[in-house]
Amino acid sequence: MHEWLDSYEARDWQTTGEGTVRYALVGLGWWTTDVALPAIEGSDLGETTVLVxxxxxxxxRIASEHGVEHGTDYDGFHDGxxxxxxxxxxxxxxxATHLEFVESAAELGKPVICEKPMEATVERAERMVEACESAGVPLMVAYRMQTDPAVRRARELVESGFLGEPVSVYGNNSQPLLExxxxxxxxxxxxxxxxxxxxVMDLGIYSINTTRFLLRRDPIAVQSRLSSVGEPFDDVPDERSSFLLALEDDVHMVSTASQNGYEDTRLQLTGTEGRIELRPAFHGECSLHLxxxxxxxxxxxxAFGAEEEMREEFxxxxxxxxTGAEIHPDGNHGLTDMRIVRAIHxxxxxxxxxxxxE
Known part of the structure; x- marks a missing residue:
């Protein structure tokens, strides 16, 4: 087994160790304050200078608590x-609010890293891509699994033939949201x-996008079953979800996701010669089982959890x-996921x- 693992390089994407990108963080919910902000503080190439x-x-107040230079409100951000x-x-x-902030950032000529899913609908996500392309600014969608060391190691293994020919994928992502x-x-x-x-939007997208990244194959058709049985989920169709994706080269994927289940994340890829499993997969502390x-x-x-994943991403x-190098995952990559999610629904x-x- 060791011959498949000897060549691993943790930051195979890194091309520079010099310079600093100063960030404005827009939206100060718990993920930004508890994960993204400390991730940038611990990063090599980033610094937070504005909170919005x-x-x-x-x-x-939060800027003062974290030693960040400036704080402003949404109107102030839009006004520059x-x-x-x-x-x-x-x-x-x-x-559903991503578009307005991405458009303002593009007008100001600022590169953008936007959380996934990109927006509430495909059409609004398309407008985000158009705004950034028209302004000539980079747009990256924040798929933190793509820079997670376990996931990148898994992709190296897939590309080196560890699986043989990919056959099937199983994914699950569930959490007790209201707890x-x-x-x-x-x-x-x-x-x-x-x-x-x-x-599907918040959790299932992890299985979808990580599979696309690992196998470099996209879905061509989907089937699904969605249901909501608890009163708090009356306004959304997918408290519980399951979907079957037919990927390119006849690879079959079955995945489930729920915002009202025991916390469990996993992604298993099976081929003609081997198996690669990420367990846990998506909520930090990603582990690889071969x-x-x-x-x-x-x-x-x-000690590689969500904060460390975000540090790698930033x-x-x-x-x-x-360096001006090409960014992946870019807005068009994220648009593919939005179209997949729409098709599942x-x-x-x-x-x-x-x-x-076709």
Whole structure:
């Protein structure tokens, strides 16, 4: 088994160790303050210089607590407050509000890293891509799994033939949302803010995008079943979700996702010669489990949780901004995921297979 692992390089994407990208962080929910902000503080190539919230007082208070130079509100950001104090923008607001901040950042000529899913609908995500392309600024979608060392090692193994020919994929991503955030009025349960639904948009997208990254194959058709049985989920169609994706080269993928389940994340790829499993996969502390030739091995990354994943993501983005190198995953990559999610919801509504392309 060791011959498959000897050549691994943790930051195979890194091209520079010099320079600093100064960030404006837009949206000061718990993910930004508890994960993204400390991730940038621990990064090699980043610094937070501006915080942006719906409340200027909140932004200034959190800025003071973290030693950040400036705080402003959303209107101030749109008006260009402190634009000389930052080089790039991180957008971490609810899905349906991403577009307005990305458009303003593009008008200011600032590279953008935007949380996934890109927006509430495909059409609004397309407008984001158009705004950045018209302004000539980079847009990266924040798929942190793509810079996670375990995932990158898994892709190296796939490309080196560890699986043989890929055959099937199984994914799951579930969490008890209302235990984590005990508020039935939160935005993830509001269709005007979350978009097509809650479980596929927020959780299922991890299985979809990580599989696309690992196998370099996209879905061509989908089937799905979506249901909501608990009263807090009455306004969204997918408290529970399952979907079958037919990928290129006849690889079959089955995945489930739920915002009202025991926390469990996994992604398993099976080929003609071996198996690669990420377990846990998506909520930090990603671990790699390999099997081939009647032998198995597990690889863990000490103290590598969500904050460390975000640190890698921000350093990757900064590396690309500083060197002018091509960014992946870009907006068009994220648009593919949005179209897949839309197709999953349409398939559930119609109880029929939906083709993504002929």
């Amino acid at each position: 919230s719906g409340s200027a007082a909140k932004a200034e 407050d402190h634009e000389g104090a930052y080089d790039a923008v991180y957008v971490g607001t609810p899905n 984590m955030i005990p508020n039935e009025d939160q935005w993830r349960l509001d269709p005007d803010l979350t978009g097509y639904g809650t479980s 099997a081939r030739d009647d032998r198995s091995v597990s690889i863990e990354h000490d 350093d990757y983005f900064a590396d690309r901004v500083l 349409r398939a559930g509504e119609r109880d029929a297979s939906v083709r993504l392309r």
